[in-house]
Amino acid sequence: MFEAVGGKDSGSPRVLLVEAFYGGSHKQLIDLLKKNIPSCSVFTLPSKKWHWRARTAALYFSQTIPTCPSYRVLFSSSVLNLCELVALRPDLAHLKKVLYFHENQLVYPVRKDQDRDFQYGYNQVLSCLVSDVVVFNSHFNMDSFLSSIRSFMKKIPDHRPRDLDQLIRPKCVVLSFPVQFPDVSREHDKNPELFFNTLLKLKERQLNFQLSVLGETFTNVPEIFVSSRHQLDSHILNWGFLPSKDQYLQVLCDADVVVSTSKHEFFGVAMLEAVHCGCFPLCPKALVYPEIFPAHYLYSTPEQLCKQLQEFCKRPDIARRHVVTVDTSLYSWASLEPRFQTLLSTERP
The missing domain is CATH 3.40.50.2000 (Glycogen Phosphorylase B;)
Known part of the structure; x- marks a missing residue:
């Protein structure tokens, strides 16, 4: 889905909001931003088949987001492989890239550790490396992610990358998810x-x-x-x-x-x-x-x-x-x- 939102000024779109899993809290946040942030363009995919969204959304968006010289900021959740998107679309690489973590895949619970698909967490690490700002909805989310990177990368059999947490940490901030009160949710x-x-x-x-x-x-x-x-x-x-x-x-x-x-x-x-x-x-x-x-x-x-x-x-x-x-x-x-x-x-x- 694409939606251009004029916002509080009538100029060309300046902020690019991209959501690969447009449902639940992800949808709530995008809707709030497009309502309140001036000059947004919004690109989303329905909140179905999460695993496929994480794997392939970047390629889809690379073909559907039009070239626009007025874009200055790109905001996406960590479901999107941001690294792939900016590689496929070099015109987006110069934007201020903001990555928002509703959850992180390094500590997301699975029944058995061998059930954890390495690729999802790996994609999130890569996305952090190409981002300018990495935003977490809680200190717990941020700390659990950063503290798990080193052990997570030990799953690579050899030639492992080093000190990735030190590269990512300076970009990190905590900004709580904005709940709409009083308009007051896997198994x-x-x-x-x-x-x-x-x-x-x-x-x-x-x-x-x-x-x-x-x-x-x-x-x-x-x-x-x-x-x-x-x-x-x-x-x-x-x-x-x-x-x-x-x-x-x-x-x-x-x-x-x-x-x-x-x-x-x-x-x-x-x-x-x-x-x-x-x-x-x-x-x-x-x-x-x-x-x-x-x-x-x-x-x-x-x-x-x-x-x-x-x-x-x-x-x-x-x-x-x-x-x-x-x-x-x-x-x-x-x-x-x-x-x-x-x-x-x-x-x-």
Whole structure:
């Protein structure tokens, strides 16, 4: 898809927004930028077949992005192999190239390490090397990526490149994903087993609670979802994808507690949305969560999570009266817009 956006001035397009996986948070960010950044041209591919987008999007965009002498800045997510694109299109190489990491493939969870496709992480490293600015949505995302480069490159059998992290680090900045408040989300990486097993323990103890499990339904649904939905049927208020954002927000506003059991999270938009709607958050003491949530919202073990939820079942007023000490406004577009404006200015770092 191509869309030219005039923005706040009527001149020729100055910023080139390229998104190889136009869906979810990737789409939300591109939509925000094209709405608020002057003089953009937008080129996207639908959010399907992620692996093929990562492999081949650069070639596609090299043929579909027209030559335009007014371009000054190129912004893309790390799904795109930026190195390939600027090699195929030398006219884009002189632009200020900004690469945004929603997630990184060096630590993205796989069931077995041998299942990890080397090429995806390798492409991200190459893209960083040709970028002028490398932007991560959290310190956890940045630190985990940079600290993993050296061990990741050891997979190469010989003649390994050296000191790549030192070449990339000076280009790196952290700029949180801008969540649109109050317009208030894969499966093995979210650890549903811990979540449902904890709730089943609460049920066995005959504790009173109501449950909403929200999100898209995918083709390959883990068995734990099927069996738990049956066993927890009497406690379920909502299950699955809700047709409108308003309905989704209403469920969050009606809830008392939001739980994450993720084994993978580089930012956590859904948790912040729920907190913004008044939910008490319970998150793992790992990944990005300690960066955003104070210690009293973090649990270290499944037993701690179960104990906390058991207390809320017995005393729901504790969660309902609590005022969450997380300033969600820090992650709003209103707060972050000036930094994105600077990022997409023609000035190089």
